[in-house]
Structures are given as C-alpha cells and as structure tokens.
Amino acid sequence: xxxNAKNLERLLGKNLDICFKNIYVGLDRTIKxxxxxxxGLTEKEHLSNFIIKPLLEGPDFRxxxxxxxxxxxxxxxxxxxxxxxxxxxxxxxxSSLFKGNVLLVFDEESVSFSxxxxxFEKRAITEPSSENVIKGPKDTFVEDLMTNISTVRRxxxxxxxxxxxxxxxxxxxxxxxxxxxxxxxNEDIVDDIRRRIDSIRIDGVFSTAYLEEYLISKKYSPFPxxxxxxxxxxxxSNIIEGRVGIIIDGFPTALIxxxxxxxLMQAPEDYSTNFLVSSQIRFLRxxxxxxxxxxxxxxxxxxxxxxxxxxxxxxxxxxIAKEGVPFPTFLETIALLIAFEILVEAxxxxxxxxxxxxxxxxxxxxxxxxxxxxxxxxxxxxxISVTAISNFVLPNQDLSNAIRLWRLIIAIAxxxxxxxxxxxxxxxLLCHLCSIENYGVPYLSPFVSSTNPQFxxxxxxxxxxxxxxxxxxxxxxxxxxxx
Amino acid sequence: MNYKVYKILIVILIFMLITAGCSNxxxxxxxxxxxxxxxxxxxxxxxxxxxxxxxxxxxxxxxNATSEETSNASAGQKTKSALLVSTGETVFEAIRKLxxxxxxxxxxxxxxxxxxxxxxxxxxxPQYLDFFMRDHELRLNSxxxxxxxxxxKAVFQQTIEEENFIxxxxxxxxxxxxxxxxxxxxxxxxxxxxxxxxCISTYIPCIELxxxxxxxxxxxxxxxxxxxxxxxxxTDGMARGFNWVRGKVDSGVIAVKDRNGQKISLEIIESKTxxxxxxxxxxxxxxxxxxxSTNITGVMGTKNIFEKDELDFLKTQQExxxxxxxxxIIEFAQxxxxxxxxxxxxxxxxxxxxxxxxxxxxxxxxxxLNITVEVDSNINRxxxxxxxxxxxxxxx
Numbered sequence: 085x086x087x088n089a090k091n092l093e094r095l096l097g098k099n100l101d102i103c104f105k106n107i108y109v110g111l112d113r114t115i116k117x118x119x120x121x122x123x124g125l126t127e128k129e130h131l132s133n134f135i136i137k138p139l140l141e142g143p144d145f146r147x148x149x150x151x152x153x154x155x156x157x158x159x160x161x162x163x164x165x166x167x168x169x170x171x172x173x174x175x176x177x178x179s180s181l182f183k184g185n186v187l188l189v190f191d192e193e194s195v196s197f198s199x200x201x202x203x204f205e206k207r208a209i210t211e212p213s214s215e216n217v218i219k220g221p222k223d224t225f226v227e228d229l230m231t232n233i234s235t236v237r238r239x240x241x242x243x244x245x246x247x248x249x250x251x252x253x254x255x256x257x258x259x260x261x262x263x264x265x266x267x268x269x270n271e272d273i274v275d276d277i278r279r280r281i282d283s284i285r286i287d288g289v290f291s292t293a294y295l296e297e298y299l300i301s302k303k304y305s306p307f308p309x310x311x312x313x314x315x316x317x318x319x320x321s322n323i324i325e326g327r328v329g330i331i332i333d334g335f336p337t338a339l340i341x342x343x344x345x346x347x348l349m350q351a352p353e354d355y356s357t358n359f360l361v362s363s364q365i366r367f368l369r370x371x372x373x374x375x376x377x378x379x380x381x382x383x384x385x386x387x388x389x390x391x392x393x394x395x396x397x398x399x400x401x402x403x404i405a406k407e408g409v410p411f412p413t414f415l416e417t418i419a420l421l422i423a424f425e426i427l428v429e430a431x432x433x434x435x436x437x438x439x440x441x442x443x444x445x446x447x448x449x450x451x452x453x454x455x456x457x458x459x460x461x462x463x464x465x466x467x468i469s470v471t472a473i474s475n476f477v478l479p480n481q482d483l484s485n486a487i488r489l490w491r492l493i494i495a496i497a498x499x500x501x502x503x504x505x506x507x508x509x510x511x512x513l514l515c516h517l518c519s520i521e522n523y524g525v526p527y528l529s530p531f532v533s534s535t536n537p538q539f540x541x542x543x544x545x546x547x548x549x550x551x552x553x554x555x556x557x558x559x560x561x562x563x564x565x566x567x
Numbered sequence: 568m569n570y571k572v573y574k575i576l577i578v579i580l581i582f583m584l585i586t587a588g589c590s591n592x593x594x595x596x597x598x599x600x601x602x603x604x605x606x607x608x609x610x611x612x613x614x615x616x617x618x619x620x621x622x623x624x625x626x627x628x629x630x631n632a633t634s635e636e637t638s639n640a641s642a643g644q645k646t647k648s649a650l651l652v653s654t655g656e657t658v659f660e661a662i663r664k665l666x667x668x669x670x671x672x673x674x675x676x677x678x679x680x681x682x683x684x685x686x687x688x689x690x691x692x693p694q695y696l697d698f699f700m701r702d703h704e705l706r707l708n709s710x711x712x713x714x715x716x717x718x719x720k721a722v723f724q725q726t727i728e729e730e731n732f733i734x735x736x737x738x739x740x741x742x743x744x745x746x747x748x749x750x751x752x753x754x755x756x757x758x759x760x761x762x763x764x765x766c767i768s769t770y771i772p773c774i775e776l777x778x779x780x781x782x783x784x785x786x787x788x789x790x791x792x793x794x795x796x797x798x799x800x801x802t803d804g805m806a807r808g809f810n811w812v813r814g815k816v817d818s819g820v821i822a823v824k825d826r827n828g829q830k831i832s833l834e835i836i837e838s839k840t841x842x843x844x845x846x847x848x849x850x851x852x853x854x855x856x857x858x859x860s861t862n863i864t865g866v867m868g869t870k871n872i873f874e875k876d877e878l879d880f881l882k883t884q885q886e887x888x889x890x891x892x893x894x895x896i897i898e899f900a901q902x903x904x905x906x907x908x909x910x911x912x913x914x915x916x917x918x919x920x921x922x923x924x925x926x927x928x929x930x931x932x933x934x935x936l937n938i939t940v941e942v943d944s945n946i947n948r949x950x951x952x953x954x955x956x957x958x959x960x961x962x963x
Binding site for chain 2: 387388391392396399400402403406407408409412413496500
C-alpha cells in the first residue's frame, strides 16, 4: 500500500481517537498536507504552535509552489520543531503514529514526517513502594520508558552507556530498552540477551514475567534468575558492575541480569550505612535464610524422630505444649505454614481498608484461638511466626517466595525421614542451586568459584575501598572498580 | 500421561506415609507427646529371694502447665516427677518390663544420671553398667553416682515424696561441687574406662541421704573400688586430699591458726597439681607438686595479722594442712594397693619405655612407691579490710 492519506484513513479511520486533519499550504493554498495524530497521546498546543502555525503562516511556506518544495523546507528545518523522521512506508508510519507521534502526510510524494509531540498523562516519580531505604535516593522508575531512561542516563553520564531499542510483541509492539555499559559489560552476554529478546514471538508484554521466561536458562526453578528493581540507583550500580539492564515501556520495574543469589541478598540500604553495621545485618540475613528454610523441618524432625537432639529442659516444654493436640506434628506444622501463606496472599489481594480486619482475624484465629482450642501447640505457633518473620527479612520478594516453596519440600522430607530427610532435602536444594547458570554466570557465584573467590560483598559488606574488582564471574571487560 | 500418573502416585504415597504415622515404614516415628522422657535411672541389686535380680527405678520429670481454674498466687509451674520401678533377671529385662505398665513410650536419650545402689556397687558393678554403655539410646556422657549406705530406689522415693525431682537436685548439687571440692562429676564413659584399665582403681562420686535436720541429698566424697567391687568411701578431708592429687580443687576452705591462736579461714582461689615420675638409680619415684593460692576470708580474733611474718606463718600453716590431707589419702591408697590417682598413667605417658618393663607388676610396685609431696602456696589477696574490728584496742 502506498503511503497516502486515503490509505491511512482506510486503515485507521474507524477509530474514535485517531484524528485526520487536512490543511492547505503554499502559494495559493493548493498543497494538501494531512495531519494525523492520536487524541490523548499528543500535545495539541505544541502541534498547533510549532507545526501547524509555521506551515500556514511561515514566510518560507508561503512561496512554496509544489509539494516537493514543502518537503525540502521541512527537511531543512523550517518548522519550529526538532526534525522528525521521514517515513516512506505505511507500516512504519502507523507504528510511529501509535507511539504518540504526529504524522504529516504528503500524498503525491507518498512521504510522511513524524514529530514527537507526545503529551500523555504520566505518573509522577514517587517514593519506592517495595524497596524502601532510609538513607539514599527516593525516586523510582515509572511507567514511561523515556523518563526511566533519562533517570538512568542522568546517573551514568558516560558515552559508553548504550541504550538499545527493540520491540517485543507482535500486537503490542512494546518498546524494550537494552541498557549496558560498552566498556564493562561482557559482549557475549549482551549479544546473547539481545538475540534472545529478538527471538521472542509473543503477542504482547503485559508483565515483566513475559520476558523473564525467555531470558532465563533454568525454566523450572522457583528461584529468581533476574533481579527486578524499581530503584534507578540500584539499576545503575548494577550496570556499572557489569550486568545488563532491561527496561520495558509501561512497567515501573526494570530487569537486571544475570542474577546471582548473592546479588539477590543485597539490599540498597547496605551500601548507605556503615560497613560494620551493614555487615552485621547482611550476616544476619544469611542466617535467617537458613532459619526460615529449615526451622519447620528441623522442628518436625526433632519432635518426631530425634528427641535427643534438644536439651532436656527444652524438650520437656515442647512436650507439654504438644500435649492434648490431636494432630501429628507434621500436620500441625504444615497446616500453620499454609495458614500463613493464606494470610499473606489475602493480605496482598485485599483492599487496604479491609486489611486491618484480616490481620486481627489472622492473629486471633491462627495465633491464639488455635492454640487455646488445642488444635495446634503454642510451640508450633511460635515456630511458624519465627519462620515467617525471618522470611520477611529477605530483601527480594521473588527469592522469599522460592524459599517458601522449598521450606514446604524440606518440611515434608523431614517428616518422612527426620534429620536424614532434612539433609536430603537440603542437598537437593543445593544441587538445584548449583545447577542454575545464566549467561555463563553460576547462580551461587562467588561461593562456587574455584579461583580467588570474592567474598567482599557476600556474607559481609566490606568497605568500598576494599571492593577493588568487579565480580569475576561476570567476565567484565574492565576488571577493576578502583584504580 | 503415564508419567503424570506416577507423579501423582508418589505424592499420594508420601502423604500416606507421613500422615498415617505407620511406625514400620516411617522409621520409628513417635509423636513427642506420647513419650515419657526419663531423666534419671537407678540400679539396685534386688533383695528378693532371687539373688541376681536387678531392680530398676526410673524417674521422669514433667512440668504441669498452669491450669486456669486453679491459678492463684502460689500456683506457678509445678514440677512433678513420675517414678517407675521394676525388677528383672538382667538390667535390660528389668528396663523392658517398665514398658508393660507405662502408658507412654519410654525414651532413654535424656538420661543424665545413673544412680547405683550400694548393694549393686558391691556386686561387680561393670555388669550393671554394661547395658548403659551398649544401648544406642542412652548417652555415654551421663553421670554415674553411687548411693552410699542405701538403695537408689530410696533416693528416688524420697525426692518424689518431697515433690522434688532428683535430676534437678543433682544438677544443682554438681553446680556447686567446686565450692568445697570434695566431690566431682564423672561420666559413664570415664568410669568404664577406669574399670577397663587394670592398673587403676576406679572411683565414683557418691551421694548419701541424710536425715538430720531434714531429709536431704548430700554429695559426699567418692566411692572407691578395688577391681570391680566397692571397697570403701572417702569423705571430707580425705576426699579433698584426693582432689588435690587429681588437680580438681576449684575452691575450698582451709582453717588455720595464727601465732596468737586466732582462727583464720582461708579460701582457696586457684590450684594446680603436677604429678611427675622420676627415675633415679633405676628406681621410680613420684613427685607430686601442688601450687595454690588463697584469700583471707575471715579472722576470728582481734589481733592484726597483716604483717609479713604473720602471713608467712599462715602460709606454712596452710601448706602443712594441704600436705597432711594429701599424705593421708596417699597412705590410704598405698596401704590398700589401690592406684586411684592414675599414677600408672602418668608413668605410662611420661616414661613409656620404663613403663613397659614394669607394667605387669604395677600392683607390687605401687604400695612401695616413694611418693613425695611438695606444696607451694600464696596468700594472694587480703581485700580492703585489713585489720579486724577493735584490733587497735586489743590487750596486746
């Protein structure tokens, strides 16, 4: 199809929001220019002031006799607007239109110009909702891609910061920006990610998970293999560390990959407090991940197989707590674990105003009433609370979901074979974690590094001046952080 | 499709195993509230007509949670203990018989104290302890005690009457064992090791029931064994003398008199003992060197003692006192040919070549060994109060 107003109208004319407007310019107002734009996506004031007004009143255009002359004039910058793209086929014209651009269509020459006169409603940059910090920047990503890119660009003022654009989604044509640092990020990783994004053939991107599943290698793992963040500072620091970032238009969360377990355990706050304090917190976090993973299983194992593992005084009080409860410990523990999952899930889905009621019901029913009615022993209630609270300490929600799943598996294993079962469950988990590898980076790196492991930013957070090298396993082009 | 069915079957099977609690399949699982957790066990030779019968008494502690109806100011957590008694031909038989009348499964993994009645101790003790070593549920680090002049069952019964728990009492007694240093706690594995060593005579700490002024359990020295049978007891001074040689004196009181005849009490604050075998002219001599230091904790008089020669006098006095204690026990041991100190081990470790030549006739060598005791001490700290009250106005 040729690119002209008639064809465009036939293609899009049924739509309520797409406007066609013909104006006549030139010497005797004989040259027809069709302006096409989408209502709501276009800043109309800009359109009339900087495009229509000069076309009609500009001294240059007044003498134009032919369409070609007008085109040349636009190309040479007679409009009061940064030069638009010159498009020659109808498909690119349409997709440009849907980005919110204004098209000037010239029928005879079958050419159109697109100007970025976007002006749609955007959400303002707000404080982060899930990754809060006390000290540190309080801005977040928003839904608009260009805003997001600009916040990143502002943070990394380097010519080597590359922001590549691709589109994903055969129907939605969602813009996806691939962001990396040319001098740092490993080229193979970047190429691999780019190739994978290009090979995605789906209808549309309505959630970041749509992309995620195409970008990870271990598809059947509950563990997050991509770091999601809503914080531009975290995003930028990861780019500088040598990772590759992806921002999808329309989503306030950015993707960072490849992820490692260690990276998922880092909270933004760690880097804004004293290194001793944050080391202590970091260490605690690793401890609590073990607690939340193994505590229910350990309790089941100890109270139904290995009574000799606990000190006498403790085992006696556990025994008294258990007296009169009709269910086996396993059932009790699993039931409360599931009850807790239900509470969490309900808490997320409920409107905020009813949330209060839920927490009261949860606390009273699960916590107190169940123990008082001897449906579960108070010891188990305490234990599940400890487990749940430990789980909340994890900085990454996806990771904590994965841990929740594995906790259940380990609890079941321990109820079959006690501590042996727990160990077997733990070994399975370890094997699983060891088997994950994305873009040549082991998930457990640097714990599984054979040479010169970098522990500066793992269990502890060492002072910045000691973290001299970027993570080795990212195979960055520039190895050193500090010269 | 088949694969999926298998997966579902596995899940169902797992849940069957864990929820049904079939003990044969799920590796002997018992819920914790169905257990009776035993904490102390007593072994006696039964005085029935059958001579070789064994009586076992086992005590379990249980805390009764406060029930709401009876809650008042005095009702806190109340300790209750249960007592089970049975007899049998062997230790194991008697123990198994306990299960015939206990509604809960007995769990032996938390047995901390094994009490041996005097009768059993006199009758080849290791045969009673063998089961406790061998069984997988019992621990090698449980503590063994001899009940002096009584049966273990009597001790259990008395504590039950007083609504106390034997395990708690013993634990508290052993916590303060160092205050007088006349006893010690010994583990089952250590005792069996001593029985196994033919050169050493075994010693086991003992308790006794005292009736005056009220019924109490008291730690009282050690029971000494010749070969495998109970030989006698050492208490008080002898027991501390024994602990001096063992190097296990933490603290204690030495009462001495100063030159004016005032009684002074000295508190031992640290001590160290070295046993050194010396060979001179082909003859084995043993040197025991004891170092200790004391505080002055009480002066029963009005005269000032904080002068150098007074303190020196006290020092020689306390050294003399310790020397006497040690000499007494050494004399006793040599007279009865019982190497309770483990001197043979010292010789073995420090003079291994020489030991080879004498190890077979150690029992002949030990009674005639020349054991010299050297004591060195300090009076370290005298605190802020230096002079007794009214010392300035004394008659002098």
